Amino acid sequence: MIVKIEAEIIGSFLIEQDMMVKHQPYEITIRFEQDSARFLISISKRELNYSAYIPKIKADNKKSKRIEIPPEDFFQEQIKILQHLESFGAIDKNIERIDWQNCLIEWIPENEEEGIFLNLRKYQRKLNYDLNKTTLSKDWLFNTIIHRRQLENLVLPFAFFREGANFFHKFQYQNAFINFYLMLEGVFSNGLYWKNKIIENDFKKSDIMNTSILQSINYLQQIGGKHYNWLNQTCKAYNKNVDIEGVIHILVEQRGCLSHFSLASPNNQKDPFADRDYESLAYLTMIICRNASIKLRLEPFKKK
Secondary structure, three states: EEEEEEEEEEEEOOOOEEEEEEOOOEEHHHHHHHHOEEEEEEEEOOOOHHHHHHHHEEEEEOOOOOEEEOHHHHHHHHHHHHHHHHHHHHHHHOOOOOHHHHHHEEEEEEOOOHHHOOOOOOOEOOOOOOOOOOOHHHHHHHHHHOOOHHHHHHHHHHHHHHHHHHOOOOOEEEEEEHHHHHHHHHOOOOOOOOOOHHHHHHHHHHHHHHHHHHHHHHHHHHHHHHHHHHEEEEEEEEOOOOOOOHHHHHHHHHHOOOOOOOOOOOOOOOOOOOOOHHHHHHHHHHHHHHHHHHHHHHHHHOOO
16 A cells, blocks of 8 residues: 655746655655646555555444545655755745645555555645634724824734734644733733843733733633633743643743754743644733733723
8 A cells, every 4th residue: 555645836836747765665746736736746555554644434333334544654754855845945936835734645556456455545634724804994994094093002913913813823832822921922021131031021910901802711611621721731830830830831931942942952832843832832822812802902092
């Protein structure tokens, strides 16, 4: 049984012809697909003991059946090869990225017997956010423009939120968090000192920051699920309670970790291949920013 992983290569480069190289036990090809006008890279490997690596039909009950995709760890080495080529290709060949997160997985039988065991021959991993469309109304346009002078100090902080949201919906959670954090830091810190303790104290002094964090904790608690579980576990790891002080400590500590990189100390630092690990951190910080944005917009209109 041949297992093939295929992904799009995006960047400013050309190839003279389709190519193939062998690096045992892998066969690596790069080709240009005429129909979609895309460059594709595939990594194939022969699996002799393939039983654990093929899709299987599972019966939930007598009437309902589903196809179960094998765990992704069976092709992690191929993903690491794609990441290797992506990093070196960025320096050498203007490769922007290899879309390994949305790769196609194909099982190719080499004989009739192997084909009998296959219930599914191709599977496309597709990460995407289905955002609900909102209505951009005339009232919103008028109200946003008419209050421009009172709120112009928020244009730059909200630009960091925009950057963060765009990164978040591209599954680039580390960059998303950093931009969400910069919005909060820009508004709620005094900007004179950058030591963690000083920034934490600045955050704690802000009623808007504190209220926004408390609202966000309550929201996560109400909906439950992975994000609140992550918050609980992370607070325990830092010996903090799930409260305003605990969240502020996590935000400031994680900002420090994600602002550094060292081959000599690979733990607690930015890793472009580990974005999945930071989804909950980015999500928490995003909703804090959203809650804070509402209050910040009302501030100039409060009666003194």
